[in-house]
Amino acid sequence: KTIYLKDYQAPEYWIDETHLTFELFEDHALVHSRLNMRRNEQGAGQSLPPLVLDGQLLELVSVALDEQLLQAGDYQLDEDTLTLQPAAAAFVVAVTTRIEPQHNTALEGLYQSGKMFCTQCEAEGFRKITYYLDRPDVMSRFTTTVIASRDYPILLSNGNPVANGEEKGGRHWVTWEDPFPKPAYLFALVAGDLCLIQDSFTTMSGREIDLRIYVEPENREQCGHAMDSLKRSMRWDEEVYGREYDLDIFMIVAVNDFNMGAMENKGLNIFNSSCVLAHPDTATDLAFQRVEAVVAHEYFHNWSGNRVTCRDWFQLSLKEGFTVFRDSQFSADMNSPTVSRIEHVGFLRANQFAEDAGPMAHPVRPDSFIEISNFYTLTVYEKGAEVVRMLHTLLGEQGFRQGSDLYFERHDGQAVTCDDFIKAMEDANGADLGQFKRWYSQAGTPRLAVESRYDAAKGTFSLLFRQSCPPTPGQSEKLPQVIPVRMALLDREGKELPLQFEGEAAPVGTERVLAVAGAEQVFTFTGLTEEPLPSLLRGFSAPVKMSYPYSRDDRVFLAKNDPDGFNRWEAGQALALEMLQGMIGIHQAGRPLLLDQRLRDVFYALLTDRELDPAMVAEMLRLPSEAYMVEVSEVADVDAIHQVREWVRGELANTLADVMWPLYRDLDDGAAYSPDAGSMARRSLKNTLLSYLMLTGSQDAVDACVRQYVEANNMTDRQAALVCLVNSDFEKQKQAALADFAERWKDYPLVMDQWFSVQAACALPGGLVRVEKLLEHPAFSMRNPNKIRAVIGAFANQNLVNFHAADGAGYRFLAERILQLDPLNPQVAARLLTPLTRWRKYDAARQELMKAELARIMAASSLSPDVYEVVSKSLA
Ligand code: ARG
Ligand code: ZN
Numbered sequence: 046k047t048i049y050l051k052d053y054q055a056p057e058y059w060i061d062e063t064h065l066t067f068e069l070f071e072d073h074a075l076v077h078s079r080l081n082m083r084r085n086e087q088g089a090g091q092s093l094p095p096l097v098l099d100g101q102l103l104e105l106v107s108v109a110l111d112e113q114l115l116q117a118g119d120y121q122l123d124e125d126t127l128t129l130q131p132a133a134a135a136f137v138v139a140v141t142t143r144i145e146p147q148h149n150t151a152l153e154g155l156y157q158s159g160k161m162f163c164t165q166c167e168a169e170g171f172r173k174i175t176y177y178l179d180r181p182d183v184m185s186r187f188t189t190t191v192i193a194s195r196d197y198p199i200l201l202s203n204g205n206p207v208a209n210g211e212e213k214g215g216r217h218w219v220t221w222e223d224p225f226p227k228p229a230y231l232f233a234l235v236a237g238d239l240c241l242i243q244d245s246f247t248t249m250s251g252r253e254i255d256l257r258i259y260v261e262p263e264n265r266e267q268c269g270h271a272m273d274s275l276k277r278s279m280r281w282d283e284e285v286y287g288r289e290y291d292l293d294i295f296m297i298v299a300v301n302d303f304n305m306g307a308m309e310n311k312g313l314n315i316f317n318s319s320c321v322l323a324h325p326d327t328a329t330d331l332a333f334q335r336v337e338a339v340v341a342h343e344y345f346h347n348w349s350g351n352r353v354t355c356r357d358w359f360q361l362s363l364k365e366g367f368t369v370f371r372d373s374q375f376s377a378d379m380n381s382p383t384v385s386r387i388e389h390v391g392f393l394r395a396n397q398f399a400e401d402a403g404p405m406a407h408p409v410r411p412d413s414f415i416e417i418s419n420f421y422t423l424t425v426y427e428k429g430a431e432v433v434r435m436l437h438t439l440l441g442e443q444g445f446r447q448g449s450d451l452y453f454e455r456h457d458g459q460a461v462t463c464d465d466f467i468k469a470m471e472d473a474n475g476a477d478l479g480q481f482k483r484w485y486s487q488a489g490t491p492r493l494a495v496e497s498r499y500d501a502a503k504g505t506f507s508l509l510f511r512q513s514c515p516p517t518p519g520q521s522e523k524l525p526q527v528i529p530v531r532m533a534l535l536d537r538e539g540k541e542l543p544l545q546f547e548g549e550a551a552p553v554g555t556e557r558v559l560a561v562a563g564a565e566q567v568f569t570f571t572g573l574t575e576e577p578l579p580s581l582l583r584g585f586s587a588p589v590k591m592s593y594p595y596s597r598d599d600r601v602f603l604a605k606n607d608p609d610g611f612n613r614w615e616a617g618q619a620l621a622l623e624m625l626q627g628m629i630g631i632h633q634a635g636r637p638l639l640l641d642q643r644l645r646d647v648f649y650a651l652l653t654d655r656e657l658d659p660a661m662v663a664e665m666l667r668l669p670s671e672a673y674m675v676e677v678s679e680v681a682d683v684d685a686i687h688q689v690r691e692w693v694r695g696e697l698a699n700t701l702a703d704v705m706w707p708l709y710r711d712l713d714d715g716a717a718y719s720p721d722a723g724s725m726a727r728r729s730l731k732n733t734l735l736s737y738l739m740l741t742g743s744q745d746a747v748d749a750c751v752r753q754y755v756e757a758n759n760m761t762d763r764q765a766a767l768v769c770l771v772n773s774d775f776e777k778q779k780q781a782a783l784a785d786f787a788e789r790w791k792d793y794p795l796v797m798d799q800w801f802s803v804q805a806a807c808a809l810p811g812g813l814v815r816v817e818k819l820l821e822h823p824a825f826s827m828r829n830p831n832k833i834r835a836v837i838g839a840f841a842n843q844n845l846v847n848f849h850a851a852d853g854a855g856y857r858f859l860a861e862r863i864l865q866l867d868p869l870n871p872q873v874a875a876r877l878l879t880p881l882t883r884w885r886k887y888d889a890a891r892q893e894l895m896k897a898e899l900a901r902i903m904a905a906s907s908l909s910p911d912v913y914e915v916v917s918k919s920l921a
Contacts (some may be wrong), residue, residue, distance in 0.1 A: 601646065628693070735753065
């Protein structure tokens with residue numbers, strides 16, 4: 046059943062107070078609720094409408110209205126609802142349901158992860174716990190009592206603990222009270238035998254906050270980084286957004302079985318353990334950064350999401366886009382801003398652009414869905430964050446802050462829409478964002494074609510912008526959007542020239558943001574004595590596909606000289622991409638490949654300039670990813686992409702080994718491990734070089750790799766060496782490293798995830814056979830989302846040549862796993878479909894094979910709405 050934004054209606058009843066009591070047992074749980082309810086007087090007619098409560102997979106034990114137990118004829122029950130007829134405008138509903146968390150494999154609602162009980166309620170999981178108005182615009186004050194055996198010493202819920210006690214038979218209870226009204230999706234409960242890592246934070250107004258991280262005892266040593274990240278996030282949100290934490294206690298719990306990254310439940314964030322635990326011996330630098338970003342993201346939700354929440358799920362980007370933007374600002378401030386932007390943009394372009402070009406394309410604010418879980422997408426999150434970033438760019442730091450201050454003040458305690466967010470930005474700045482709002486309603490990635498004209502006689506330089514946006518499902522025509530283009534003009538030395546708009550008296554500095562709003566628009570600059578080279582879309586100031594007729598020499602020049610670090614990287618990427626694309630054509634025609642020496646020259650310059658930031662150099666030495674090359678292809682030839690890209694990497698390695706070796710040895714200085722940004726940057730460059738050097742196939746390289754694997758004093762170096770060995774032909778060394786790794790880390794599930802994914806992503810021939818063997822490994826489990834992502838996800842998303850094997854065996858394998866998983870965990874099953882939804886990108890034969898697998902899934906009986914929606918839209 047499809048739900049439409051245009052059908053939104055305010056709720057007919059409110060729930061002022063929610064009193065919950067959970068009795069947890071080994072084979073079931075009883076949930077008692079008391080709801081103090083009141084009619085929504087707004088727009089109310091004469092008679093009292095029926096009360097329709099949401100509920101799924103519940104056993105109804107009893108229901109009472111104003112203390113009167115109801116009999117079977119007094120209410121209606123179906124698969125998704127419980128309907129009652131209230132007799133007064135204010136009343137109390139009391140419901141008892143019986144549920145079985147032990148058998149909840151979907152990991153939504155109340156479930157067990159190992160021995161621990163925990164919840165995941167966003168978006169619509171609360172209805173699997175009890176009957177309720179499970180919609181974000183119904184906000185209620187919650188009191189929660191948890192009763193369990195002493196085997197579960199820790200009993201947690203939202204807010205503050207207010208009472209506790211013993212019961213007969215070794216059971217005990219704790220009552221929690223959350224003073225802030227919240228929608229049910231922010232409810233949380235945890236019960237388990239957990240150890241506590243505690244710290245504290247003093248807020249800007251001097252309040253002392255009790256910070257707690259709960260993990261299973263064996264993970265006690267891996268929480269320091271998450272705690273530090275939390276404190277930095279709290280300080281940062283005060284300094285940058287003026288947002289102070291509001292409860293006396295803030296808790297994070299790590300669980301091993303979790304569908305997503307983490308969840309911002311009020312005062313009780315629940316995390317996938319992969320986004321909390323980090324220790325240098327077991328987690329890579331990338332994992333450390335991910336923990337920092339996710340901890341910050343969930344913490345920032347306390348304001349952008351919890352204090353101000355969404356009216357309905359179509360507004361999801363209101364909290365997610367804004368919060369991803371906030372966490373990316375935070376990460377930029379904590380790390381290198383340029384490198385962190387490069388990483389974000391690389392991810393967005395390879396993945397969100399592909400989503401925008403596929404059958405599941407939807408606007409940042411979708412107007413319909415079948416299953417909301419399918420809309421926790423890169424478009425809602427990442428493109429949504431880009432939309433907020435553009436507002437920040439257009440309004441400026443200060444104007445944006447005034448807008449966010451007004452938004453938080455005006456809507457504190459409310460459930461609102463993306464329009465309300467924009468309105469606050471407008472009102473605080475006296476701006477008109479009417480046209481800008483098309484970013485929320487139009488799907489697809491806009492194209493921005495730029496040309497220039499230099500008039501030597503007049504000394505003017507004009508930039509001509511032409512925008513368009515391809516059709517997407519349900520949207521054939523698009524209107525022009527507001528595209529902020531941050532830019533500068535460079536002279537022949539790469540210096541920025543003063544920017545003087547035609548008709549203006551004086552220059553306006555050397556960098557500007559041009560707001561391109563028309564389908565076609567021209568900006569003219571004067572006072573130029575030579576033709577400048579434009580540096581456009583700096584920092585990727587808008588999520589568009591921009592083109593400008595740069596020559597290869599222009600790109601080489603920009604890669605070496607653009608004062609803007611991001612655009613230096615961008616020029617290098619564009620240069621490499623253009624060459625790779627040309628070579629793919631040559632390869633397909635069966636002609637021999639030849640490397641344009643200009644790429645080698647750029648690399649040489651990067652490798653020999655010791656002034657540069659090593660992290661930047663590492664980014665610039667990385668060729669565009671295979672996934673991005675697929676995205677920019679008309680018809681993607683994955684074999685050619687892989688072979689040509691590897692050939693170029695090998696060629697660069699062979700011709701530059703002489704400069705790579707001394708730099709690698711320099712960086713491989715045996716220094717004690719340190720987690721600081723500078724050391725991380727050095728590790729990043731060192732390991733990039735190692736992967737190139739391994740492509741030379743020399744004995745020196747494999748010796749260095751084995752030595753680095755054995756002697757590493759941290760997981761970043763060890764894992765990087767393992768990746769190189771696994772992808773090499775040095776069979777003996779590879780097997781030795783894999784065996785050693787598995788033996789060393791067999792008791793660390795998150796480290797075993799790395800062991801799995803390194804192998805599942807290996808592009809050497811025989812990938813599917815290796816992956817099928819990994820599924821048999823005792824550490825693998827179809828019940829654990831992290832394991833599924835590490836093996837099946839890594840194979841289908843990162844191992845393009847093997848997944849797209851011409852015989853279709855990779856597709857068949859994925860379809861079978863999805864059908865196997867769907868009855869257990871529909872959310873994860875639906876997500877695994879992503880690579881098959883991209884069938885239009887491939888040649889006719891592969892298209893047929895991919896569609897055949899989608900059709901096979903479609904034909905299966907009793908598909909979940911999650912999988913049904915993705916498959917049916919993919920075949921439409
Ligand atoms: N709000 C969570 C976060 O982004 C994600 C929850 C995802 N839930 C889901 N059913 N997909 O921080
Ligand atoms: Zn979020």
